Amino acid sequence: AGFFKVKNAEAPRWLEEGTAMLMEDQATEDADTGKWFRAMNHRDTWKPDPLQQFVGTAPKQEASEKDAGDWYLQAYSLTKFILTKRGALSFKHLCEELREGKELERALWNTYRWRSLEDLQEEYLAWIRTTSKSQKGPLQGNRQGRQGRKGRSALKKSTQWQSLIE
Numbered sequence: 001a002g003f004f005k006v007k008n009a010e011a012p013r014w015l016e017e018g019t020a021m022l023m024e025d026q027a028t029e030d031a032d033t034g035k036w037f038r039a040m041n042h043r044d045t046w047k048p049d050p051l052q053q054f055v056g057t058a059p060k061q062e063a064s065e066k067d068a069g070d071w072y073l074q075a076y077s078l079t080k081f082i083l084t085k086r087g088a089l090s091f092k093h094l095c096e097e098l099r100e101g102k103e104l105e106r107a108l109w110n111t112y113r114w115r116s117l118e119d120l121q122e123e124y125l126a127w128i129r130t131t132s133k134s135q136k137g138p139l140q141g142n143r144q145g146r147q148g149r150k151g152r153s154a155l156k157k158s159t160q161w162q163s164l165i166e
Helices: 013-028 035-039 065-086 087-100 102-112 119-135 152-156 159-165
Strands: none
Touching: 013 065, 035 102, 065 102, 065 119, 065 159, 087 102, 087 119, 102 119
């Protein structure tokens, strides 16, 4: 968030939350064995939304604990995929493009050469399937729609999600 505040810009909510969760995993455990990474690989409990729907959203205040948890897992997994696609320098470049006010699709093209959110989604879902196979869980498809805001506390209160992230 501070990276964007320098220019009085605001990070997309999914990117801000996804980065925070990546940092949380790295601070407490190996980034590929942390609680969010393990939760991401439970394919039977969450399905990513189409990116066209997802990128402009945040969990609703009245969202169920599962919907809020799914939103945070997608924010985490999308951010992790983008970061690991070409490493930290490309990720920083994407953030700089967004901080300078470029639209997401333009910033993705300038940094990764994805022509659209659909191109990103195709590679992102393939990465999830590959990551999931190594973690014993097939991706089952997409869930539709979550929007609004809800704090991470609902995710942590849920016993279902608590067991996945601990």
